[in-house]
Structures are given as structure tokens and as C-alpha cells.
Amino acid sequence: MKDKTKPNTRDCPALDSAAPDCPTAESDAREHFEKMLLSCRQNNSSFAEFESNLWKQVLILGASLVRLFLIARHQRLQQRAEPPPAGYRRGNPLATRTLKTAFGIIRYARAHLIRTKKGGNGYHPLDVELGLTRDGFSPWVIGFVTRLSTRMSFAASRRLCHAVVGWAPSTDTIEQLVLGLGREAAPFVRHQAAPENDGEVLVIEVDGKCPPTATEEELRKRRGKRQKPKAPCGYSCQQSKPGGRPCICQRHRGQQQRKKRGSKKRRKKGDKSKNGKEVVLVVMYTLRRGEDGRLHGPLNKKVFGSFGGRKRAATWARLEATKRGFGPETTKTVQVVVDGASGLKNNLEKSFPKAIFTVDVCHVVEKLWDLGHCFHAEGSEELKAQVNEWKELVYAGRAEELVVRLQKLQNQVPLNGPGTKGKRRGLKRVIGYIEPRVSMMQYATWREQDLVIASGQVEGAVRQVVGERLDCSGMRWIRGRAEALLQLRCIELNGDWDEFIDWSQRRCHQKLLDRQAVLIRSDKPLECDFGLAA
Numbered sequence: 001m002k003d004k005t006k007p008n009t010r011d012c013p014a015l016d017s018a019a020p021d022c023p024t025a026e027s028d029a030r031e032h033f034e035k036m037l038l039s040c041r042q043n044n045s046s047f048a049e050f051e052s053n054l055w056k057q058v059l060i061l062g063a064s065l066v067r068l069f070l071i072a073r074h075q076r077l078q079q080r081a082e083p084p085p086a087g088y089r090r091g092n093p094l095a096t097r098t099l100k101t102a103f104g105i106i107r108y109a110r111a112h113l114i115r116t117k118k119g120g121n122g123y124h125p126l127d128v129e130l131g132l133t134r135d136g137f138s139p140w141v142i143g144f145v146t147r148l149s150t151r152m153s154f155a156a157s158r159r160l161c162h163a164v165v166g167w168a169p170s171t172d173t174i175e176q177l178v179l180g181l182g183r184e185a186a187p188f189v190r191h192q193a194a195p196e197n198d199g200e201v202l203v204i205e206v207d208g209k210c211p212p213t214a215t216e217e218e219l220r221k222r223r224g225k226r227q228k229p230k231a232p233c234g235y236s237c238q239q240s241k242p243g244g245r246p247c248i249c250q251r252h253r254g255q256q257q258r259k260k261r262g263s264k265k266r267r268k269k270g271d272k273s274k275n276g277k278e279v280v281l282v283v284m285y286t287l288r289r290g291e292d293g294r295l296h297g298p299l300n301k302k303v304f305g306s307f308g309g310r311k312r313a314a315t316w317a318r319l320e321a322t323k324r325g326f327g328p329e330t331t332k333t334v335q336v337v338v339d340g341a342s343g344l345k346n347n348l349e350k351s352f353p354k355a356i357f358t359v360d361v362c363h364v365v366e367k368l369w370d371l372g373h374c375f376h377a378e379g380s381e382e383l384k385a386q387v388n389e390w391k392e393l394v395y396a397g398r399a400e401e402l403v404v405r406l407q408k409l410q411n412q413v414p415l416n417g418p419g420t421k422g423k424r425r426g427l428k429r430v431i432g433y434i435e436p437r438v439s440m441m442q443y444a445t446w447r448e449q450d451l452v453i454a455s456g457q458v459e460g461a462v463r464q465v466v467g468e469r470l471d472c473s474g475m476r477w478i479r480g481r482a483e484a485l486l487q488l489r490c491i492e493l494n495g496d497w498d499e500f501i502d503w504s505q506r507r508c509h510q511k512l513l514d515r516q517a518v519l520i521r522s523d524k525p526l527e528c529d530f531g532l533a534a
Contacts, residue, residue: 182484210276480525
């Protein structure tokens with residue numbers, strides 16, 4: 001895979017000497033450190049200028065120390081004089097390599113072992129011992145840029161990385177690292193240990209959101225051939241004669257493309273340009289009953305999201321609940337809070353047959369307000385009084401009585417007359433929503449037990465996990481690519497990033513010890529049902 005990274009060697013200190021000379025490398029490091037000490041003692045500049053220059057010197061010193069470390073490890077490995085393993089022979093004893101680290105570009109040398117049989121790859125014992133993959137980046141850089149990309153766009157991640165360390169991978173490389181590292185997310189979640197000091201009541205809140213995805217027409221445009229600019233934009237280009245070279249600046253190039261394409265078709269009423277695909281989010285946490293008799297929390301909250309659908313979300317919830325000690329046959333309290341979507345309840349009910357299923361009371365009240373607007377004017381006292389009367393029945397756990405009242409009101413609405421059609425539709429919609437969910441609206445009982453009756457935790461997660469990163473203006477995702485980023489973002493927001501990076505590095509190191517060719521970067525989209533079912 002071609003690396004499009006083009007670091008600026010002027011800003012990013014590059015040490016090109018790869019000769020295994022430990023005393024020389026140590027002397028260079030000492031010389032840089034002495035210069036730093038002298039600069040601190042004799043510097044007369046402002047603090048801002050001093051701090052900026054000091055950081056550049058720290059990067060140079062760090063690069064010197066990294067090179068010293070690599071040379072020393074190479075020499076110690078060579079001093080062992082171990083014979084090549086069976087099936088390998090010695091190759092180039094000083095095969096050079098460029099490694100992009102937090103301190104800049106480092107060139108170092110290490111021995112290469114070649115397979116004696118055809119059809120296999122050789123390996124570098126030093127890289128295997130240090131756990132360095134074929135990506136050309138240090139583990140810290142890989143973890144840093146992918147972690148940034150879970151919080152901001154790939155372009156913004158690149159700019160911030162460049163501002164911090166003086167260089168940055170290209171946006172394409174960052175996306176490839178996300179796609180590669182995202183494949184480790186599901187196995188990590190599956191093998192992650194259960195949190196400690198959990199509560200005795202498990203709460204599962206589920207909701208969904210549809211970030212924008214690219215249509216087939218947009219994908220065809222993306223994947224088509226792109227002509228490279230042949231001339232810079234200038235006044236002479238803009239005034240070019242008919243048949244001459246067209247102007248290629250962004251503004252005039254866009255005008256030419258729109259003219260060639262023709263006017264867009266006007267969307268019909270109801271047509272959507274977002275082309276949203278649902279991300280199902282699950283928030284799981286526990287509650288612990290205190291001395292005051294109330295349930296306190298949330299404890300050990302975890303968020304999971306996927307484009308893989310409601311079945312995959314239910315699979316993760318079942319896996320995580322069992323891990324926490326709430327198996328299918330548990331006698332402890334398990335509560336599932338949903339927004340009323342039948343698909344969510346049907347999938348989760350199979351995994352949690354003994355759970356308390358609850359409809360978010362806020363969704364019910366919202367529908368009652370919509371119904372009230374069919375009968376009374378906005379802001380009127382009659383509207384407020386009517387909705388408050390219905391709300392009292394809901395919070396008192398008398399949903400069946402509310403359905404009866406609404407049915408009586410429905411019979412009283414005349415079949416003809418101004419506004420009656422909207423009233424009948426509104427009543428039919430609300431009755432059809434509440435009646436089959438009466439058993440999920442025992443709010444009075446649950447309030448006495450201090451259980452959850454609203455899905456505020458997952459509503460916040462929808463806004464934070466999906467809305468702030470995947471549902472921004474101008475974004476159009478491919479599901480398989482967005483899935484990898486979504487998985488990594490959940491790990492980051494759960495506070496498990498450092499544990500995840502350590503775990504994935506150990507996995508890579510083990511593969512290297514087995515003499516496998518390890519490359520984290522990938523350009524293949526992630527399957528949305530990858531990993532959890534295994």
C-alpha cells in the first residue's frame with residue numbers, strides 16, 4: 001500500500017545516518033542537550049519565542065535519543081549471535097528503514113533474514129523484538145492520530161497533529177489507520193474484562209440516529225477519474241479565448257462543471273437528500289441502592305453503536321450483560337428503556353426475556369402534546385390543561401384509562417367538518433402507539449422503586465457519539481468506513497482507549513513473533529456485523 005505521507009523535513013527533524021555507531025549517537029544526544037542548557041541560560045527572548053524554540057529543540061533531542069535507542073538495541077541483538085531459525089538465512093545485515101515517530105523521521109539499520117524457500121516473506125528480528133509493524137509509523141503515532149480522528153475530521157486531525165509534533169500523516173493514511181485499527185474494536189470489546197464494583201440493577205437504554213450516507217450517484221462521482229490541474233489560475237486564464245485552456249481555480253472549475261452537467265432536478269415533496277442509514281446505540285450501566293433506599297448511579301456506563309442493525313446491538317447488550325453477571329436466567333433486576341420502536345423491543349426481548357421493558361415517558365408526553373395541538377391553539381390555557389390531564393394519567397400508571405378516554409374522544413369527533421380529519425388522525429396515531437405498549441408504561445410502580453422511566457443517557461449518547469462526529473454538515477459516509485470510526489469513537493468515549501491500544505499492540509506483537517507480515521493500515525471497509533457473533 002502506497003503511503004502518501006509527505007512530512008516536511010524542515011519542520012520535522014530527520015536523522016538520516018543509520019550507521020550502528022552507539023558512541024556517535026550518544027555524543028550527538030549530549031551535544032543537543034548541552035545546546036539546550038546553554039540556550040536556557042543565555043536566552044534573552046520573550047517567553048513565547050523561548051517556548052516555541054525550546055519545543056523544537058526537545059524534538060531534535062528526542063529524535064537523537066530514539067536513534068540511540070534503536071542502535072543500542074540493534075547492537076545487543078547482534079551480540080547474541082543467535083543462528084537464524086530453521087527455514088531462514090542471513091540477508092542484508094544493515095537494511096535501512098524510515099520510521100516516522102513523535103519526534104520526527106528516524107532512519108535506522110537492522111538485520112534482515114530471508115526465507116530459504118520461495119513464496120514466503122523474510123523478517124527483521126529487531127522490528128519483531130520492538131513490535132514495529134510494516135506501516136512505517138511508531139505505535140504512539142498510530143494511536144495518537146487515530147484517537148484524534150475519533151474526535152474530529154481527518155483533515156482537522158492532520159492539522160492538529162502537525163501543530164503538535166511538527167509533521168503529520170496524510171488524511172488518506174489516517175483513514176487507512178482508522179479502518180485497520182477499527183477491525184480490532186469488536187474483538188477487544190468481546191474479550192474486555194467486566195467492570196468492577198457494579199451495582200445490583202442493570203439498565204439498558206437503546207435509541208437510533210441516521211447519519212448521512214453517500215448515494216450510488218455520489219459514489220460514482222467519487223470513484224470516477226479526476227483530471228489533474230494543468231496550469232495555474234490567473235488573469236490570463238480567466239480571459240482566455242474560446243477554445244483555449246479553461247481556468248482551473250476552484251470557483252471557475254465549479255462553474256464549468258455545473259454548466260456541463262446542467263441544472264439539477266428539483267426534489268419532489270418528501271424526497272430526502274440525506275440518505276440516512278440507522279446507527280443503533282446502546283447505553284448500559286448499573287444502579288446501586290444506597291442507605292436512603294434510592295438507586296444511585298449511573299455506574300460503569302458503556303456505549304456501543306453500530307450500523308449493523310438492531311440485532312447486532314442486542315448481541316452486544318447480551319454479551320456485555322452476561323459479562324457483568326446479568327445472564328439470561330438472572331434473578332437480579334434488568335430494565336430495558338426504548339423509545340417505543342417495535343423492532344427494538346422484539347430483538348431485545350429475545351435476549352432479555354425477564355427484563356422490565358419501559359417506554360421512554362418523554363416520547364409519550366411528546367405525542368400527547370402533538371395530539372393536544374389538534375384540538376387547541378398553541379400557547380392556550382386549554383391546551384396546557386388538556387395535556388396536563390393526560391400526563392397525570394400517564395405518570396400515575398393509568399395508561400389503559402387514558403386509552404379509554406382517547407377512544408371516547410375519538411367517537412365524539414364528527415366525521416365531517418373543519419379540522420375533524422386532523423383530529424381523527426391524531427387520535428388514531430396516539431391510540432395506536434399507547435394501546436399495544438400499556439404494559440411498558442407502569443410508571444407509578446417504577447417510580448416507587450426508583451427505576452428509570454426516561455432514556456436521557458442514550459439521548460445524550462446519540463448527540464455525542466453520532467451527532468458531533470458523523471452527522472455534521474456536508475458529510476456523506478460509506479457505512480463500512482463509518483463503522484470502523486464509530487467503533488473506535490465508542491471505545492474512546494467509554495474511556496477505554498489506552499487499554500484498547502495496549503491490547504491491540506500486544507496482538508500485533510504476537511503476530512510478529514509468529515513471523516507474520518503485520519500491516520495495520522487498510523483501505524477495505526469494515527463489515528458492519530464483524531466480530532461480535534464469534
